[in-house]
Amino acid sequence: MTQDHSALLAQLDALKSADGGAVFAELIRAGLQALIEAEATAAIGAGRYERADGRTVHRNGHRPKTVSTTSGDVEVGIPKLRAGSFFPSLLERRRRIDRALHAVIMEAYVHGVSTRSVDDLVAAMGVQSGVSKSEVSRICAGLDKEIEAFRTRSLAHTTFPYVFCDATFCGSSDLMGVLG
Structure with a gap:
């Protein structure tokens, strides 16, 4: 738990010293990373460095993925597994x-x-x-x-008591006068 607490304090210090755009980008990155880690924990059956009987596979580091958001590019880590593969449902494959x-x-x-x-x-x-x-x-x-x-699309599923028609008329001209 101390590791998580110190990481949060480090993020808080970084957020205080950054400008507004970087703050939102860091918040988005931290939120995405936390959701990805939670989904990986659920898929594996145990958290990082946790021993459990229900564990199906072990983690093997992270691989970086750049995601372009409305607050800029953020880089998150996708957990690698020793056997099989994992990709978070929050992100889409082959799309940044x-x-x-x-x-x-x-x-x-x-x-x-x-x-x-x-x-x-x-x-x-x-x-x-x-x-x-x-x-x-x-x-x-x-x-x-x-x-x-x-x-x-078909509009046959219902009846329309009134039908309003709207049109735009654009006149044109030539050298001899106005047409239309």
Whole structure:
């Protein structure tokens, strides 16, 4: 328990001396790491350095994983096991962007921000690793599928007593006068 207490005190000192953005990034990193460790403990059947009859396998260190969050890049340690593999359900395999940043990218795309400008937006949020235009396109391709499914959904399940039609008319002109 003293080890955990001293680690918390060290984190508190680091948070006091850091700027605002670094504070949130460190809090997110510490929270993610604690959740990952708790899930690993549940999967193994015993905590770190704990002997238990229900233990299924032993830990074998950590491997680093960089996760891009809305507060910047944070590096967490994924526990390695001596037999088998472990990956936390909190994170997604082969994806370094968390769900909140994923939603920000899709929202920017919906509002008309170009795929190249999304990288500048993400960099302004503190993510140094950046997001490539192809990654933005891949993220938003799923959004295009959802929009198409919404547009082509069936409305036969209910009746509509009134149907309101709305249209926009844009006139055009040429050299001879106004058309339209």
